[in-house]
Amino acid sequence: MKKCPxxxxxxxxxxxxxxxxNFSLTENKVLDIKDLNDNKKDINCLRCNTPYIYSGEYKFHEGPRIGILGNIFEVFVNREAFDIYVCPKCGxxxxxxPTDDSEYKLE
Incomplete structure (x- = not known):
């Protein structure tokens, strides 16, 4: 764990x-909620109807991580990425x- 500066x-x-x-470690400043949602979906929480905050893209890694041979087994790894939205009121x-990933776009 690390601490927010x-x-x-x-x-x-x-x-x-x-x-x-909402302190951004990459930009070294507190971000305004409207800055976080630029070019992202405008959706509300189904529980409390509060606008979601875009929290970023999270990449999931599933598959074996076996010590020194781990790089060889990377061939069998499944990776998925998702945009994460968080409700600031109810959590x-x-x-x-992801909205910008052309692999998932419908035609």
Whole structure:
């Protein structure tokens, strides 16, 4: 776990945005909610009807990680990426297919 430099909340190692104060480690500033949702879906929470905040794209890695031979087994690994949206009021999380990934676009 790492700590947010702005509010000192604990953050997961792979997060670049603080869940508590919206401090971006990559941009080194607190982001406004409207900045987070630029070019993203405008959707509301199904529970409390609050607008979701785009939290970023998360890449899932499933498959074996076997010590020194792990690189050989990367051939058998399945990777999926999803856009994550979070409700700031109730904490509900929604996963969506990435909007900019042409592999998933319907024709």
């Amino acid at each position: 702005n509010c000192k909340s604990e953050m997961e190692e792979n997060f670049e945005l603080c869940w508590n104060c 509900k999380v929604e996963f969506f297919i």
